Amino acid sequence: MSFKLSKRHLKKWLLLSCLFAGSTPSAVAEIIQKQQVQQIDKVAQSPKNHVSFSAQPANCIALRYGRTCYADVKINWSSDIKQDYCLLIKQEKTAKLLQQSIKCWKNSNGNEIIFNFESNKKIEFQLMSSKDKQVIAETAVEVSWVHEATPRKRRWRIF
Amino acid sequence: MFSKSVMTGTYQLLFLLVTFIAVPAFAADPQHENETTVFDKTFSWQAMGGMSGIYQQSQLKGVKPSEFEDYLNISLLLDVYYKGFFIQSNHRRSDAVTLGGEIGYELIVKDNWELDIITKTYVQGYQPRELIKNSDLAIATLAGLQERDSGEGLGFRYSHFYEDAILSVDVAALITDGWVADIFYSKLLPYRNWDIYLGVGLTHYSAQVTDYFVGVNKDEVSEMRSFYKPGSSYKAQLEVFARYPISQKWSFNGGITQSYYSASYNNSPLIGQQHLTQVMLGVLYVF
Numbered sequence: 161m162s163f164k165l166s167k168r169h170l171k172k173w174l175l176l177s178c179l180f181a182g183s184t185p186s187a188v189a190e191i192i193q194k195q196q197v198q199q200i201d202k203v204a205q206s207p208k209n210h211v212s213f214s215a216q217p218a219n220c221i222a223l224r225y226g227r228t229c230y231a232d233v234k235i236n237w238s239s240d241i242k243q244d245y246c247l248l249i250k251q252e253k254t255a256k257l258l259q260q261s262i263k264c265w266k267n268s269n270g271n272e273i274i275f276n277f278e279s280n281k282k283i284e285f286q287l288m289s290s291k292d293k294q295v296i297a298e299t300a301v302e303v304s305w306v307h308e309a310t311p312r313k314r315r316w317r318i319f
Numbered sequence: 320m321f322s323k324s325v326m327t328g329t330y331q332l333l334f335l336l337v338t339f340i341a342v343p344a345f346a347a348d349p350q351h352e353n354e355t356t357v358f359d360k361t362f363s364w365q366a367m368g369g370m371s372g373i374y375q376q377s378q379l380k381g382v383k384p385s386e387f388e389d390y391l392n393i394s395l396l397l398d399v400y401y402k403g404f405f406i407q408s409n410h411r412r413s414d415a416v417t418l419g420g421e422i423g424y425e426l427i428v429k430d431n432w433e434l435d436i437i438t439k440t441y442v443q444g445y446q447p448r449e450l451i452k453n454s455d456l457a458i459a460t461l462a463g464l465q466e467r468d469s470g471e472g473l474g475f476r477y478s479h480f481y482e483d484a485i486l487s488v489d490v491a492a493l494i495t496d497g498w499v500a501d502i503f504y505s506k507l508l509p510y511r512n513w514d515i516y517l518g519v520g521l522t523h524y525s526a527q528v529t530d531y532f533v534g535v536n537k538d539e540v541s542e543m544r545s546f547y548k549p550g551s552s553y554k555a556q557l558e559v560f561a562r563y564p565i566s567q568k569w570s571f572n573g574g575i576t577q578s579y580y581s582a583s584y585n586n587s588p589l590i591g592q593q594h595l596t597q598v599m600l601g602v603l604y605v606f
Contacts (some may be wrong), residue, residue, distance in 0.1 A: 221566060228509075306569075
């Protein structure tokens with residue numbers, strides 16, 4: 161007799177172990193996140209549903225390190241299957257994974273919105289199927305800057 | 320007889336001695352409070368290349384920008400910081416010894432203020448012969464006038480930091496004799512990805528400084544140039560400067576500065592333009 165531990169079992173076992181062994185919530189969130197990403201791959205690879213999901217520009221550039229970056233980000237998605245979808249922002253607050261809904265569409269297979277990006281760090285977006293609450297695609301807008309942080313405060317004067 | 324270049328060399332040597340030997344002895348390695356958290360590096364540097372179009376009037380009577388290079392400014396800028404020592408470039412450079420930048424050492428660093436020892440060019444020099452040579456028209460007020468060296472100064476800077484604003488006060492002795500006191504307040508107004516700086520400044524030039532740069536001594540008196548010993552003078556400045564990120568390496572920079580000089584400065588027979596307007600538009604590449 162042999163015991164075969166499948167990937168799915170291994171993940172569940174790991175999750176339960178973390179929960180019962182008093183592991184940090186961030187580790188749990190990470191596992192949930194990994195599961196979601198794998199689910200995304202699954203859906204995206206399915207021959208029945210091809211999903212495209214993009215945010216442009218993918219990089220918001222600020223002048224100085226730590227400065228809030230502003231951009232009008234065009235978020236575009238399309239799916240082979242017409243159903244209800246929601247666009248979410250993935251947030252990690254106090255080591256908990258939260259999702260903030262931006263917009264939902266009913267019986268749609270594609271849409272586009274302009275999102276007013278305003279952040280000093282990367283924002284990740286998720287496209288979720290409202291029916292089964294599954295994240296089916298992810299994209300992100302990174303934040304970068306022209307000038308690195310310096311130990312010295314700088315005075316700008318031209319003439 | 321000492322030539323001016325020998326004097327400049329001596330001055331530079333003196334500055335190096337003061338900064339690298341004497342200052343650390345009593346300054347005892349100032350610590351940035353933010354070095355241990357975000358700024359955990361004690362050494363930092365940034366090299367930048369700037370290219371800009373500039374429009375600036377010359378104050379000197381008869382001197383007008385004529386060639387293409389008078390409107391173009393290409394510069395290599397370097398900001399270096401190491402354990403209190405700093406080289407900080409200004410966006411626009413001059414041909415002076417510090418290349419338009421500021422070299423200094425932080426004597427005291429506190430949360431909202433600091434005191435530095437600093438050297439920079441406070442007054443731009445000029446070479447009458449070169450100006451006449453490059454001009455299409457004869458400049459009678461400059462003919463036979465002696466060369467004016469750049470006013471490189473060594474002094475102290477007190478900076479007070481407010482939220483999104485800096486007030487700095489420089490008091491410096493110049494190599495050309497005399498002293499300068501300069502107060503500059505710069506307020507940052509961030510608007511989306513733009514950084515907009517509003518600046519206001521007031522500079523006092525001692526009698527020796529004003530006499531040297533715009534005075535006419537008895538050996539320089541001519542038909543077009545009467546004897547002039549102005550005494551001390553003032554300059555007031557208003558500046559608007561804006562920066563915008565184009566990409567991770569490039570940024571746009573533009574600004575306008577309006578300068579007003581006191582009567583003692585403006586009444587010089589060498590001065591033609593009483594108030595100066597300077598405009599700069601360009602790009603900056605960060606290496």
